[in-house]
Amino acid sequence: MVSLNEKRSKVQYVVQNKTEWVDDDNKFGKRMLEKMGWKSGVGLGKNENGRTEHIDLKFKSNLKGVGFINGKYDSTWIAHSQSFDSLLQQLQQAHSPSASSSSSTIHNFHQTVQQTKTRLTSAYLPKDININDNKFGKRMLEKMGWKSGVGLGKNENGRTEHIDLKFKSNLKGVGFINGKYDSTWIAHSQSFDSLLQQLQQAHSPSASSSSSTIHNFHQTVQQTKTSYKKQSSGKDLSSRSNDELDCIFGWNKGNQLKIDQIKQDSSLDMTNEIISDNLYKTSEQSIEDYFKEKTKKKAQIQYEQSQSLNDQTIDSVDQNSSNEEINERVESKLEKNLKKRRNYSTVESIVDCDQSEMLPKKKKKSDQLNNDIEDPYKNCNLSELNGYQGESRINSFIKSKLMSAEDIAEKLPEKLTLGASGFTPAGYPKVIPRAYAQRIQNSKYPENFSINLYTGASTGDELDGVLARTGRLKLKIPYQSHPDLRKFINQGKLDFIDMHLSHVSRYIREGIFPPINVAIVEACDVTSDGRIYLTNSSGMSSTYLALAKDIYVELNEAHPLEMKGLHDIYLPELHTGRPINIDYVDDRIGTPYIRVNPERIKGIILTNKFDSSPGFKKPDDASFKIANHILDFILDEVEHGRIPKKLLPFQSGVGNVANAVLACIAKDNRFKSIEMYTEVIQDSIFDLIDSDKLRFASTTALTFSLEGQKRFFNQLTELKSKFILRPMEISNNPEVIRRMGLITMNTALEADIYGNVNSTHVLGSAMMNGIGGSGDFTRNAYVSIFMTPSIAKGGKISSFVPMVSHCDHNEHSVQIMVSEQGLADLRAKTPKQRAELIIEKCVHPMYKDQLRDYYKQAQRVSFGLHTPHDLQQALSWHVRLQQTGSMHPDCQQTKTKDTEQTAKQVDQTASTKK
Secondary structure: OOOOOOOOOOEEEEOOOOOEEEEOOOOHHHHHHHHOOOEOOEOOOOOOOOOOOOOOEEEOOOOOOOOOOOOOOHHHHHHHHHHHHHHHHHHHHHHOOOOOOOHHHHHHHHHHHHHHHHHHHHHOHHHHHHOOOOOHHHHHHHHOOOEOOEOOOOOOOOOOOOEEEOOOOOOOOOOOOOOOOHHHHHHHHHHHHHHHHHHHHHHOOOOOOOHHHHHHHHHHHHHHHHHHHHHHOOOOHHHOOHHHHHHHHOOOHHHHHHHHHHHHHOOHHHHHHHHHHHHOOOOOOOHHHHHHHHHHHHHHHHHHHHHHHHHHHHHOOOOOOOHHHHHHHHHHHHHHHHHHHOOOOOOOOOOOOOOHHHOOOOOOOOHHHHOOOOOOOOOOOHHHOOOOOOOOOOOHHHHHHEOOHHHHHHHOOOEEEEEEOOOOOOOOOOOHHHHHHHHHHHOOOHHHOEEEEEOOOOOOHHHHHHHHHOOOEEEEEOOOOOHHHHHHHHOOOOEEOOOOHHHHHHHHHOOOOOOOOEEEEEEEEEOOOOEEEEOOEOEOHHHHHHHOOEEEEEEEOOOOHHHOOOEOEOOOOOOOOOOOOOOOOOOOOOEOOEEOOHHHEEEEEEEOOOOOOOOOOOOOHHHHHHHHHHHHHHHHHHHOOOOOOOOOOEEEOOOHHHHHHHHHHHHOOOOOOEEEEOOOEOOOHHHHHHOOOEEEEEEOEEOOOHHHHHHHHHOHHHHHHHEEEOEHHHHOOHHHHHHHOOEEEEEOOEEEOOOOEEOOEEOOOEEOOOOOOHHHHHHHOOEEEEEOOOEEHHHOEEOEEOOOOOOOEOOOOOOEEEEOOEEEEOOOOOHHHHHHHHHHHOOOHHHHHHHHHHHHHHHHHOOOOOOOOOOOOOOHHHHHHHHHOOOOOOOOOOOOOOHHHHHHHHHHHHHHHO
16 A cells, blocks of 8 residues: 555646646545546446545544534534533522522532533534544545554555545545646636737737738637647536536436436426436346346357357258258358357366357268277177267367378377376277387387376376387386386386376476377367367376377277266366365366367377276185275274264275275175265276165276276266266365365285385385375375285285385374284374284284294394384395295295296285285
């Protein structure tokens, strides 16, 4: 706020006669009105038809309150005077010789004095006004930043006195000071006197009638008119025309015509009443209803325009034209109109406008487009799948972008940083990567190629496998599970960054990773205005499509068009810290598609391939025992009131154990209904659907087996209301996870006696898969659970060791540890209490005594006893496994130096657990 004692800028207007008139637009009064919504020439109020006159503002140098009007309370002071005279008269009577000195008289005297004091106090109106904190002047100053006892201005060193405000009944502008411009008007008068003198001289007998004198006279008159108009027109509204007055006061011409007609037919009082009715209209409709009605009318107009456009276009087509020709002409006309209305930016924002219904869809598709499309599942009854043989999605835009996989592969750069769709083997590109790998293989200089591959997580062999086998893959993020990728990573031939999935989008958007130059995504539909509808996963697709310079789309017709609407695409803003508005599992905050600039879509290829997810083995007895331990624990928490009876949403990781938990929930009558907020949905979800226990599931990927995909697509119409697919940045967002209060269940590769968990590394050095989203969910869960069978490889490996060889989740994040042996609740336990509990509850009997002996030895030799460790023996179990192939000390297997073979066996065991 500007200080009142700040020097004000002034604008000077110099006229022909060298006089100056100063107009100060920086006056305090004008700025004050503008802060309250006033605009020059516009009336106050919601409808801008209120007061337009200026309000005079002047410095208040007295103690009179805001709103005080001189002379208004004179009658009150007269009453005070009369009351005081009456008091004096009573005093004289009381002290006169004949006056009675009784106690009653004295009492009446004191009572009269007290009443008079009360009347005087209540009638002292200026003081009463000053102490009223609810007066308009004070509230107005507080709106402008004023505080009691604090000066105005940025440094709070400006004016602290009150400002007097009074009604302005004249046409003088805000800030006008009487007499300030008298010298200007004197100059006008002198100029006018000079003009009269020239006129007298011009018409006198001795005046010269030369043409030069007449020309000078006309020039002087014109200059005087201009000067006088500049000086006076701003203050005298009588010189303005009716149209100018209408603009100044915001009067409507239609209303003015009605007013003129009323003046002719009725009296002045009736006229004023009708004028007020015309100028001010009161509506009983709420603001919300008003805008709803306005939006509805706008949509109706757009619909009628589109219908009339279709009718006009079709009527203009020759009656002998084929249906395909009519469709092509209509589409061409509509696309031209759409292009006129839209401006596209390079980095696309997700918008909420869907006009796909305006584009008519063709009823037939060209047989030539499908001649070269391979069907890898010839015996899976694809014709029975809803959508596979359904309505064609090939519009004129798609047809204009159609290319072969080989042509697209030739267009991809040799130095490729590829952002691909897919999260687990779901919704990933399957044809273009293979063609690009073939191009590298056929190249004379394959060493010129270099690939950085960014995905959502692991994908199928058609992407991860084929690019890994080219030998030109240099960087992979953020997760993997393919054997070829794992081999190259552990051989040191491929750089792999294992990271929390919730961090990936931000790192890429902020340029921490090398920038993406190409994005390839799988979609079930693409529209001419750049809307891309994804298939079985969302993952990182929205981020990659927003940043990539060139976009290529695999339009997969194996996915029905009914997939449209499953996704909820939303990208949070960077650096804002703005909350993500998701409170419940089924909340939607985005759009069902990703909007991009159509010009960035460089090519489209048609496919009809299903995701090559192998599925998971049926859970074994150990998995079901783990599941039952978890369910008993959850019900016990409900009984103690720590979990509500309707339960909290579940997050379940990938693997047989996670599938077993959901299968047990489906069969357990103690569970009535559950919700899921997770990153991957697997075939086990169908058990919950069949038992009618799934209320809703939010995920970023649907990783179904082939049979699961067939079932999901066949039942898509009825299942669509139970699923939502979100971007990975939202499904794994720590803020949303914490707000949901999730019960998270993830698989551990190994754990130590203190509750630290290793999810990623074999023997502390060989990468298995990656941390994925387990860290996002574990660190922010309401209840975090880690589960693992107690032994592997027939008892040669113990899942519980003295110290983990690599730590992904430390003891502070792990609350519950479960194996088929039992469940250990690690909450509110010291490190030594956790160790004793895990050994007794979770460790297999084959290794219990061995771990007890280690723990006792650690307490004897440890440097400190808060978390006892024998550092010489802490990793001895892993050393023994590497040397002999078993962690058990009684193993008689011959020692071998072939550690690669041993690691391979351990790797296979870990894959089974995952």
